[in-house]
Amino acid sequence: MTEAAPASRPDRPSPRTAFLLTQLGAHAADLFAVRVAELGVTPRVAGALRVLGRNPGISQRELATLLGTVPSRLVSLVDDLERWGWVERIRSPKDRRNYELELTQAGRTLLSQLRGVAESHQADLLEPLDEAEQAQLSHLLSKLAASSGMSPDGHSGYREQRDVGERAAGEQPRRSERPRRSERPRGSARSRGSARDDPQS
Template identity: 65%
Template sequence: MPPRTAPPRTAPPRTAFLLAQLGADAADRFAERVAELGLTPRDAGAIRVLGHTPGISQRELATRLGTTPSRIVPLLDSLEQRALVERSRSERDRRNYELSLTETGQALLAPLRVIAESHQRAVLAALTADEQVQLAGLLAKLSAGGGLSPDAHPGYAGAAGSSGA
C-alpha cells in the first residue's frame, strides 16, 4: 500500500471573515483615536500623505488615497477651511494645484504619528514581536496579491464625506 499523504492544508473556513472583522474593529478604534485631534481617518490619511510628499497634485493625492479626483475636492475643501492644507497653482502646469500642509497641518504630524504607533501596539498586543513581523509579511503579500496600494484604503473610495479609516 502506498504511503498516505496528508491532504493539502488550507486556511480555516472563517479566515477572510476574521480579517474583515479585525479590520473593521481596527478602523473603528483608529477613528476614535484621531477624533481626539478633530480629524477623521480620511483627514489623517491625507495629512500623512501630504506630510511625506508636499507639492503633489490633487490628482496624485486622490490616486494615493485610492479615490477619484472629484471625490478628493470636498476633503481638501474641508482641510483648507480648517487651515490645515493650502492649494497653490502649479508653476509647471497652471491647470493643476499643488498641495501642502500649513503650519497648523504640519503640527498635526507628530501627534498623528503618536496615535498611529499607539494604535499599532494596541491592535498587535496579543502577538509576540516575531508574530508581528510574520503577520506584517503575510498581510503585505495578501495586499500586493489583491493589487492594493500601501496608501489607499477601501474606505477612501466612497463618498468624500465619509469617514472611512
C-alpha cells in the same frame, strides 16, 4: 447536547480566516476612528494628511491616485482641509494651470499628533504577538494586499462606487466628517477664527 466545533489543524488554514480578517479589520478601524476623533478629525482626513506629509507638493489628482480613488471624490475634502488651515494650494511653478498641495505648519503639527496616535494604535493591536510574529503578519498582509491590487494608502472611505455613480464634485462633506470647533486640535490655524470659519454649519 451542543455539538463541539471541529478542532482546527495547525497545518491547514482555518475556514474562518477570511471572516476573522474582516472582524479584525472592522475592530481596528473602529478603534482608530475613536482615537483620531479625540483630535477632532476622521480617518479620511487623517489618511489624506498622512499622504500629503509623505508626498509634499503633489497635485489633487496624484493624491487621489495614492488614496485609490478619483479626483472628484476629494474636491470637498481638500476644500475643507484648506479652509480649516491644514493644507494650502500653491500654484505649480511647472504648470501655472495646476496647484500643488502642501501641509501648513498647523497641518504638520496635527500630522505629528496623528503619527503618535497611529503608533500607539498599532502597538496595542499587536501587543499579543512577539516581534517575529508581528513581522510575519506584516509581510503576509502586505502580500495579500498587493495581490488584491490595493493601494498601500487606500481606504474604503475613498473608494469610488462606480455602480452608483460618482459623488458630485463640490458636494459638502457629511456632517460627521466635519470636526466641531471644540474638537479641533490646538494647532489649527483656524481654531480662534470667526463664526464664518467654523466648518460646522
